[in-house]
Amino acid sequence: xxxxxxxLKRRPVGMPxxxxxxxxxxxxxxxxxxxxxxxxxxxxVDPAMRGRMSDAKSYVPPFALDAAMExxxxxxxxxxxxxxxxxxxxxxxxxxxxxxxNAPARALRHRDRxxxxxxxxxxxxxxxxxxxxxxxxRIAQLREGDVVFVSAASGAVGSIACQIARIKGCKVIxxxxxxxxxxxxxxxxxxxxxxxxxAEPNLTKALAREVKAIGASGxxxxxxxxxxxxxxxxLALANPRARFAICGMISQYNVTEPSSAPRNLTMLMTKxxxxxxxxxxxxxxxxxxxxxxxxxxxxxYLIRQAETVHEGIERSLDALWGLFSGDNLxxxxxxxx
Amino acid sequence: xxxxxxxLKRRPVGMPxxxxxxxxxxxxxxxxxxxxxxxxxxxxVDPAMRGRMSDAKSYVPPFALDAAMExxxxxxxxxxxxxxxxxxxxxxxxxxxxxxxNAPARALRHRDRxxxxxxxxxxxxxxxxxxxxxxxxRIAQLREGDVVFVSAASGAVGSIACQIARIKGCKVIxxxxxxxxxxxxxxxxxxxxxxxxxAEPNLTKALAREVKAIGASGxxxxxxxxxxxxxxxxLALANPRARFAICGMISQYNVTEPSSAPRNLTMLMTKxxxxxxxxxxxxxxxxxxxxxxxxxxxxxYLIRQAETVHEGIERSLDALWGLFSGDNLxxxxxxxx
Numbered sequence: 001x002x003x004x005x006x007x008l009k010r011r012p013v014g015m016p017x018x019x020x021x022x023x024x025x026x027x028x029x030x031x032x033x034x035x036x037x038x039x040x041x042x043x044x045v046d047p048a049m050r051g052r053m054s055d056a057k058s059y060v061p062p063f064a065l066d067a068a069m070e071x072x073x074x075x076x077x078x079x080x081x082x083x084x085x086x087x088x089x090x091x092x093x094x095x096x097x098x099x100x101x102n103a104p105a106r107a108l109r110h111r112d113r114x115x116x117x118x119x120x121x122x123x124x125x126x127x128x129x130x131x132x133x134x135x136x137x138r139i140a141q142l143r144e145g146d147v148v149f150v151s152a153a154s155g156a157v158g159s160i161a162c163q164i165a166r167i168k169g170c171k172v173i174x175x176x177x178x179x180x181x182x183x184x185x186x187x188x189x190x191x192x193x194x195x196x197x198x199a200e201p202n203l204t205k206a207l208a209r210e211v212k213a214i215g216a217s218g219x220x221x222x223x224x225x226x227x228x229x230x231x232x233x234x235l236a237l238a239n240p241r242a243r244f245a246i247c248g249m250i251s252q253y254n255v256t257e258p259s260s261a262p263r264n265l266t267m268l269m270t271k272x273x274x275x276x277x278x279x280x281x282x283x284x285x286x287x288x289x290x291x292x293x294x295x296x297x298x299x300x301y302l303i304r305q306a307e308t309v310h311e312g313i314e315r316s317l318d319a320l321w322g323l324f325s326g327d328n329l330x331x332x333x334x335x336x337x
Numbered sequence: 338x339x340x341x342x343x344x345l346k347r348r349p350v351g352m353p354x355x356x357x358x359x360x361x362x363x364x365x366x367x368x369x370x371x372x373x374x375x376x377x378x379x380x381x382v383d384p385a386m387r388g389r390m391s392d393a394k395s396y397v398p399p400f401a402l403d404a405a406m407e408x409x410x411x412x413x414x415x416x417x418x419x420x421x422x423x424x425x426x427x428x429x430x431x432x433x434x435x436x437x438x439n440a441p442a443r444a445l446r447h448r449d450r451x452x453x454x455x456x457x458x459x460x461x462x463x464x465x466x467x468x469x470x471x472x473x474x475r476i477a478q479l480r481e482g483d484v485v486f487v488s489a490a491s492g493a494v495g496s497i498a499c500q501i502a503r504i505k506g507c508k509v510i511x512x513x514x515x516x517x518x519x520x521x522x523x524x525x526x527x528x529x530x531x532x533x534x535x536a537e538p539n540l541t542k543a544l545a546r547e548v549k550a551i552g553a554s555g556x557x558x559x560x561x562x563x564x565x566x567x568x569x570x571x572l573a574l575a576n577p578r579a580r581f582a583i584c585g586m587i588s589q590y591n592v593t594e595p596s597s598a599p600r601n602l603t604m605l606m607t608k609x610x611x612x613x614x615x616x617x618x619x620x621x622x623x624x625x626x627x628x629x630x631x632x633x634x635x636x637x638y639l640i641r642q643a644e645t646v647h648e649g650i651e652r653s654l655d656a657l658w659g660l661f662s663g664d665n666l667x668x669x670x671x672x673x674x
Binding site: 227231246247248249252260262263265266267268269270271272273274275276277278279282 | 568583586597602603604605606607609611613615619
């Protein structure tokens, strides 16, 4: 069996270019004892992969040169030399960026193919979904009737956060950049109010306007993906005892001089605000309840996968460019099989 | 009976001056039914009083002109026309800035004069003590062995926070401005390490040095009174899952342009930090346990009142100037009786 895989050939400087990568065809022998052979159906592309292309010190190791990159993938067992897996099983792995692979059984996780479409396990039923779920329900202690502000609301995590908040009986104000994303929030995701932050000279005034428009006095929960001006607006409009789940601050990652916003952190005291950062790996204990909820919500047509799909391993770099250009809506996926 | 009281005569612009106030002598009739006559023993002066001298909108009403100002006081019942109070009782009230007063019984709270010196109820056993106690034990969830960073550590709240943290088996690094306050922290309060922030060109480097000096990897708890550069240093040196109790941000209160620090809020995510503002009024349910703990710690010589005392109502304005000039250590008190 053969597999095409996307290898990193050199470490990008600034925005990655095509010459940093190569599509290579590899031969796959039958699996050795304890190994499983998997054909990938879908892989996901996310911004954290850019970090692993560099060899700067981080809490995850960099991608090796001249080897296939890695990332979340969902696939089907083709052949198995391990008693826990059988041909036809649906499995999750971190071995994306390749069409097929052999791996030790411990690198795989079973997923129930009868309940959800396979790519849901890379989206609303995967770690992006769990990130939204843990942030809202555990970190922000979401309650029915809360007014929730979600930044980067059209993104992989934000689009799920908006839907979970609505399912839980909350009002949702989503922010995203550009009229296309704003329309996506209003028409596909279904928020109570949407803000195109690129069209707003003053984000705090824009949020105040939308809070008023939905008949609220302020926001009770902030699901923060952006930071900077978004965080400043959320602090300014926060109700007393508001809870902020700090999921990301993408506005701060690629700047040489970090933003001077927010300049209103004294609101933390005057409004008794709680602000908490988290990483999803610390909340894996929620996974069983999370999966049960997601399957139930999916069955009731309450949650939908927001995704941008690219076709084939040969288009996987387009998925990457789309991520950085801001063209992608929801989760960025590549269909491999 | 006569009482001298300090009245506000006009609203100060910038730093208050003597001409904004007048010491006035008032006649006190015997208490009417339901009233109690109290002779004040001590009053406290705190920075929040400056806010009430202005008539800007706030969550507490401004002081009236041509009337005695208000503030925490501890006094002794002289005469009572209410069954709940008897001459000789020790009582807490918000009716400071006067030598004696008549007030309805509901404006008074009994305090146990057999267990603590009267002025302790304006300090470690009063709302400043409860602010430190609630911030460390409830908001920051202090645990034995934590490394705790306290800013404004020589102040009314900070000096108690340092002592509570030590009692709870934590290591404490305190920051204060100037060699006199640093020595006070080291010799009177008894911290593990003290920083004179005015002598440090880079507070983050100074905190890193002291963390290392006490054999720690970082800080687990930040008790924040200052904000700005202090908060930035605390974020930079925080251990994973550190808890920040945001009690105050005094560096931000009197500036026209809020500080651009901290510029490292992304640490909230990368270290899963929780940062929570609070006001002591939301934590009054802790008072019985707090008072029991404080009395036990006082009896065991584990806690001491850090205070700067001025003598007599005629010196009460000196207490106020000392507060703003930074001359005062610990709680600022005026002895009235």
